[in-house]
Amino acid sequence: MKRTRTVIVLAIIVILFASALFYLWKKNQEDPITYTSETPTEQTIVVKTVATGSIVPKEEVLIKPNISGVIEEIFIEAGEYIKSGDLIAKIRVIPNVSSLTSAKNNIATTKTALETAKINFKTEEANYNRQKALFEKGVISENEFEGIKNTYLQAKQGVDQAQINVTSALQNYDIIKTGTTSGLGNIAQTQVRATISGMVLDVPVKVGNQVIESNNFNEGTSIASLADIKKMIFEGKVDESEVGKIKEGLPLEITIGAIENKKFDAVLDYIAPKGVAENGAIQFEIKGSIKSLDSTFIRAGLSANASIILEKAENVLAIKEALVQYDSETKKPFVEVEVGNQKFERRDVELGISDGIFVEVKSGVTKSDKIKVWNQIAGIPSYAQK
CATH class of the missing domain: 2.40.50.100 (RNA polymerase II/Efflux pump adaptor protein, barrel-sandwich hybrid domain)
Structure with missing residues (x-):
């Protein structure tokens, strides 16, 4: 019984030993992890947001x-x-019958009033002439004569006003009938x-x-x-999540779907103070004046996209954002720079603006440094990851 137990224990020991040897052999067959590296490059980094809209005339x-x-x-x-x-x-x-009839009646009324005014004027004129002769002979006083004279002048003015009313009634009739009349120029035509x-x-x-x-x-x-088709603007909308990032005066790059391989420079002139709900999201209207169209003919209403330039850094030292690591405690960015064959050291870096692919490096590395690709995908050759 003891002999059987001893054999079993020895067999287990042999199996474990063999398994350990096989594991060590297998590990020895695996290739060691080889990290690739990339060097910083000069890039023009542009941070922008895109608005969709159309091209419309400014006025x-x-x-x-x-x-x-x-x-x-x-x-x-x-x-x-x-x-x-x-x-x-x-x-x-096309004259309105009711208005035309009313205009005709108005003409008749004003003509009657004119005839009445003329009769009254003739009466007052005759009286004025008689009283004037008496005044000159000293029969009546000057005060009495002045009252007669005023009555005469008022009668004369009544005739003039009645004549104006007749003329106005005739013009009104012409306007209702034909749409225009003499003496009005461009007022009614x-x-x-x-x-x-x-x-x-x-x-x-x-x-x-x-x-x-x-x-x-x-x-x-x-x-x-x-x-005026030489003065065109971009009119579009931006989402509420982006409107806080933009302001009047920012540069725009306009691309028009119907005009390939050409961009137009513009300036953001207007941001709506109030948003409008569209498809469950709040949209804000924006407008931008296109600086110069040259000889390009742009049809009103063409759909267009406007890239609103939020920040721009030209010809700056930059690396891929995927190369940056962050300290688990301080949350500060750093990279690993190659100092020997597959030997790397940590370098803290100061970052600038990023477009999501490249990030500006203000300090910490030089153009000749080789930066470790720390998150390369296992099983993919290094040349395929670049």
Whole structure:
């Protein structure tokens, strides 16, 4: 019994010894960990946020009529360049029957008032002439004559005012009937003209469409929209998480989807003080003036992206952000610099701005230092990780 137990113990010892020898042999067959290294490079690091939007004219003017009617003729098309004062459209006025009847009655009333005023004036004129002769002979006093004279002058003024009322009634009738009248110039007319020079962006009406005049109670019907296409701006929106990082005056880089391989410089001019909820997120409107378009023709409404430059460091010493380690206690950054074959020493570094891939190194390493790639992926050759 003792002999069997001894054999079992010896067998276990042999197995354990063999296992240990196999483990040591296996470990000896494994390649030692070889760390690769990278050297700092000069980089231009740009920290930016992106806003989506479109290109729109800086000033778009809507041309509206100052009289209601029907479009009789249109003289322009979208895409044309016109000058201030050029004819855009002609309106045919369709008079309102009630207004026309009222205007006719007003003419009759004012003419009657004019005839009455003339009769009164003739009476006062005859009386004035008689009293003047008596005054010159000394029959009546000067005070009495002055009262008669004032009555005469008032009668004369009444005729003049009645004549003005008749003229006004006739003009009002013409305006209601035809849309214009003599003596008013551009105040009321059926010809619509451009108020600025620029390109015609849109003509939303057609011949035969009814249009409404612009007044205090109605914004009126737009006949055309004009804009100077040499003065374009970017109009877009940024998320609430980014709006706190930006401010007026920051540079923008505009890229337009329809124009490949070209960027336009702009300046951020406006940030909306109030956000708008869109798809569950708060968006803030921004606007940026494009500095120069050169000879590039940009159509209004093209979609665009604006890179808002928050920070920029040109030609600075930089390393990949993945090479930086942080002390577990102090949380200060450091790197490991190669000082011999697979021998590294710790160097504390001062970091600058980062774009998420490269980070600026202000101090701690030089351009010739070899920095350890401490988090390389096991099983992947070193040349494939670079």
